[in-house]
Structures are given as C-alpha cells and as structure tokens.
Amino acid sequence: MTGDGGASGDDVGSGSGAPPVVLKLGGSLITEKDRPETLDEDALAAACDAVAGALADGAVERLVVVHGGGSFGHHHASEHGVSTTAGTGDADAVMDIHGAMTELNRAVLDRLHERDVPAVPVHPLSLSARPEGPDGALDLPLSSTATLLGEGFVPVLHGDGVATTGSGITVVSGDELVVELAVGLGARRVGVCSTVPGVLDGDGDVIPSIDSFEAVADALGASDATDVSGGMAAKVRELLALDAPAYVFGAAGLAPFLRGEDAGTRID
Numbered sequence: 001m002t003g004d005g006g007a008s009g010d011d012v013g014s015g016s017g018a019p020p021v022v023l024k025l026g027g028s029l030i031t032e033k034d035r036p037e038t039l040d041e042d043a044l045a046a047a048c049d050a051v052a053g054a055l056a057d058g059a060v061e062r063l064v065v066v067h068g069g070g071s072f073g074h075h076h077a078s079e080h081g082v083s084t085t086a087g088t089g090d091a092d093a094v095m096d097i098h099g100a101m102t103e104l105n106r107a108v109l110d111r112l113h114e115r116d117v118p119a120v121p122v123h124p125l126s127l128s129a130r131p132e133g134p135d136g137a138l139d140l141p142l143s144s145t146a147t148l149l150g151e152g153f154v155p156v157l158h159g160d161g162v163a164t165t166g167s168g169i170t171v172v173s174g175d176e177l178v179v180e181l182a183v184g185l186g187a188r189r190v191g192v193c194s195t196v197p198g199v200l201d202g203d204g205d206v207i208p209s210i211d212s213f214e215a216v217a218d219a220l221g222a223s224d225a226t227d228v229s230g231g232m233a234a235k236v237r238e239l240l241a242l243d244a245p246a247y248v249f250g251a252a253g254l255a256p257f258l259r260g261e262d263a264g265t266r267i268d
C-alpha cells in the first residue's frame with residue numbers, strides 16, 4: 001500500500017521531492033528496556049540494515065527516523081519522577097534524561113553511518129516547547145527537519161525533555177514527535193517498530209487494523225517495562241489522529257513496511 005495521500009495540518013512540506021516516510025524505532029526494540037543504558041546491539045543492527053537497504057534500493061526516497069527512550073530515557077525520567085505530564089526544574093535531572101537520550105541517539109547515528117546512511121541528529125529539547133503547559137499542544141518547529149530532508153539527509157529525532165510552561169521540563173515521547181512530523185511534513189506513511197508484532201487483542205493475536213480507540217481500548221495497556229509515556233495505549237491514540245496510514249509492527253515487519261507493504265497492525 002503506497003502513496004495513500006499525505007496528512008493534513010500546518011504542512012511545511014519537505015523541500016522538493018516525494019513526501020517522506022516517518023519511522024519510529026521503539027526504545028523497547030533497540031535497547032534492553034529492563035537493563036539501564038543497555039543497547040540491544042543485534043536488534044539495532046538489524047533495524048539499521050533494513051533502513052540502509054530501503055534507501056539504497058530506492059524503496060524509500062525520503063526518511064525521517066525517530067527513536068524512543070528504552071532503557072536510556074525512561075530509566076532516568078522515572079528516577080527523577082518526570083513524565084509527559086510531571087515536570088522538573090532541576091537542571092541535573094534534565095541533563096541526566098537528555099544526556100542519556102543523546103547518548104542513545106549517537107549510538108543510532110553511528111550504526112546508520114556504518115551503513116552509509118546520511119543520518120544527522122535533531123534534538124527536540126533545543127527546538128520544541130509546550131507553551132500552554134503539560135496538557136497543551138506540542139510546538140515542534142519543523143523547518144530544520146524539512147530542510148535537512150530537502151538536502152538529502154536522514155534526520156534522526158528522539159524522545160527527549162521539552163520546555164513546558166509552568167512545569168519546567170517534561171518528557172516528549174517519540175510517538176508524539178512522529179505525529180507532529182507526519183502532519184507537518186505531509187508524510188506518506190508512518191511506521192512504529194517495537195518488540196511486539198502489532199497491536200495484540202485479548203488472545204494475543206495481532207489486530208489487522210484499527211480505526212477507533214474504543215473498539216480496542218480493553219486490550220491496550222501500558223508498557224511491560226519502565227515507561228513514562230504511556231506504552232501501547234498512548235501510541236494507538238496518537239496514531240489514530242493521523243490522516244496518513246500508520247503501522248505498528250515488530251522487527252520482522254520493518255523491511256516489508258519500508259518496501260511499501262502492509263505490516264503488523266494498520267491504524268487509520
């Protein structure tokens with residue numbers, strides 16, 4: 001399923017060329033989520049192989065990558081009592097959370113560079129804000145990401161801290177960033193690659209497609225591991241807000257998704 005139309009919203013475009021694909025590499029995929037600051041090297045390498053292959057053979061022309069926090073961001077955020085709604089005014093706490101995320105970002109960039117992917121970092125802490133407080137909308141200026149795309153780079157964003165009026169710094173999840181990017185850049189397709197093969201029903205089977213939160217709410221939970229941003233329930237809620245088709249899939253679904261095929265659970 002390709003070319004299913006872009007998302008609506010304050011579309012800043014992505015320079016000249018095809019609408020981008022937005023891909024999130026879940027923190028639970030690329031790290032060992034139960035062991036603080038530990039990469040899952042094999043899973044990260046396999047994901048980077050799939051990304052490099054899709055760019056090299058032209059299956060994907062323009063790509064924005066977002067990665068989650070896994071055992072880097074969530075561990076530190078949880079220790080400091082910081083979440084998407086609870087903030088901190090302590091600069092040391094911010095540096096613990098942001099520092100761990102930039103370390104993970106560097107590891108992702110390194111693995112992509114080893115495969116000749118022209119990946120460059122975009123750090124949300126330096127760009128974005130929640131001007132109306134923790135319950136308000138996220139402001140994520142996209143001109144740097146759009147321009148990087150237009151210049152042939154693969155921008156790599158990540159869950160991070162975000163300046164939040166009245167609360168200091170709260171957490172912005174990679175899932176929120178995916179939605180902002182997809183809407184603002186007019187994404188063609190959105191993929192969220194995690195450890196599960198899709199969104200699972202009460203029997204543990206993959207739900208092929210979801211078009212309403214209520215229909216699946218009973219099956220949706222938080223994450224199995226330390227997670228300050230809401231796990232699968234928050235993910236589905238965010239992705240339902242998109243016009244572009246979104247897919248939740250596991251490692252085995254990544255290459256098919258990048259080839260333009262259906263993978264895991266389709267959310268639209």
Ligand SMILES: Nc1ncnc2c1ncn2[C@@H]1O[C@H](COP(=O)(O)OP(=O)(O)OP(=O)(O)O)[C@@H](O)[C@H]1O
Pocket residue numbers: 025026027028029067068069070071074174193194195196198199200201219220221222223224225227229230231232233
């Ligand atoms: N119905 C469900 N189907 C699939 N996974 C579910 C469901 N309910 C809860 N989960 C949990 O959601 C997790 C995936 O969400 P999680 O936020 O941990 O993934 P991630 O995005 O890869 O990680 P991160 O938030 O670190 O980026 C699964 O590992 C599982 O524990």
Ligand SMILES: C=C(C)CCOP(=O)(O)O
Pocket residue numbers: 027067068069070073074075077097101158159160161171172173174175228229
């Ligand atoms: C915990 C931090 C800093 C990032 C959370 O991003 P997510 O793993 O995509 O939810």
